Amino acid sequence: MRSALRRARAGRRWGHVRELDLWQRALGFAALGFLTLVPLLIVVSAADAADGRGFAQWLGDGLGVSAPARLEIERLFALPGQAWRTTTAFGLALLTVFGLSFGTMLQSGYEQVWDLPPARWWARWRHALWLAVLIGVLYLAGISPPWRDSTVRGVVTVLIGTLFFWWSQRLLLAGRVGWTALFPGAAATMLGLLGLRIFSRLVFSPLIASSAVTYGPFGTVLVLQSWLVGIGVVVFGGALVGRLLHEELRRRANPAGQGR
Known part of the structure; x- marks a missing residue:
């Protein structure tokens, strides 16, 4: 009986992963992020970029890459300061x-993770707030001065990131899932991003330098796009892992299966 229950649970978990279609969502995350979010962040970062490299510094910090790779990123976004001066209000x-x-x-992915119907059209204000x-x-984070203690900075970053993803799920799901159920997903997402940062340091950092030599700026774009795909996998995969962890904890706390 226990073996049958374990197989049934494993089947449900695999069903969640298959229905989410994680790889396709991650590809969509990367494509939409590069086409919509990146241009907006370039304009916003240029508002305070005294040296004209605001977005490149943001991106380099996010990737956690080495100094040579940062230089290639800065060459790719060489003149973002002009974006603020030339962008009109329209x-x-x-x-x-x-x-x-x-x-x-992002809301659609979270709803798929929790098997929820799409939110009402008047809830679109949540996207603007998010x-x-x-x-x-x-x-x-971009304009804050460097921290003397890197350990303290890392702890603060993890806490802020966990709170942000925790709040993001609650907001975009329109409060249809409780805070307690959403916390494992936020923690899993932040841990995944930390792992991706280490992976970026070991893999993407040398790739940026070598691809820039081989393919020029286009090679750097390819690596950055791959990094965005990785973020998409972590964001949606972390939410899914959080739901599975929450359900498993509920089962262990209530082995008789009473309630949900």
Whole structure:
């Protein structure tokens, strides 16, 4: 009986993974992020980039790559400071509208993870709020002075990131899933991003330098796109792992299967 129950649970878990279609969602995350979110972040970062390299610094910190790889990223975004001076109010509004579609895609993935129907159309304001908070968090992280203690900085980053993903799930799911159920997904997402940062340091960092020599700026773009795919896998996969962990903890706390 126990063996049958384990097989049934494993089947349900695999069913969640298959229904989510993680790889396709990660590819969509990377494509939409590069087309909609990246241009908006370039404009926002340029507002405080005294040396004209604001977004490149953000990206280098996010990837956690070496100094040579950072130089290649800075060459790719050589003149982002011009974006703020040349972007019109209409262009900024258009970028914002496109950026909202990124929140829509993220909400759709979270709803698929929790088997929820799409939210009502009047809940679209949540996408605007989520995008504003995301830009604010990245902007404050980009302009903050360097920390003397890297360990303290890492702990603060993990805490802020966990809180952000915890709140993001609650907001985009319109409060239909409890805070307790969402916390494992936020923690799993942040742990996955830390692992991706280590992977970037070991793999993407030398790839950026070698691809830039072989293919020029296009090689750097390919590596950055691969990194965005990795982030998509972590974001949606972390939420899915969080749900599976939550369900497993509920089963262990209530072995008789009473309640959900």
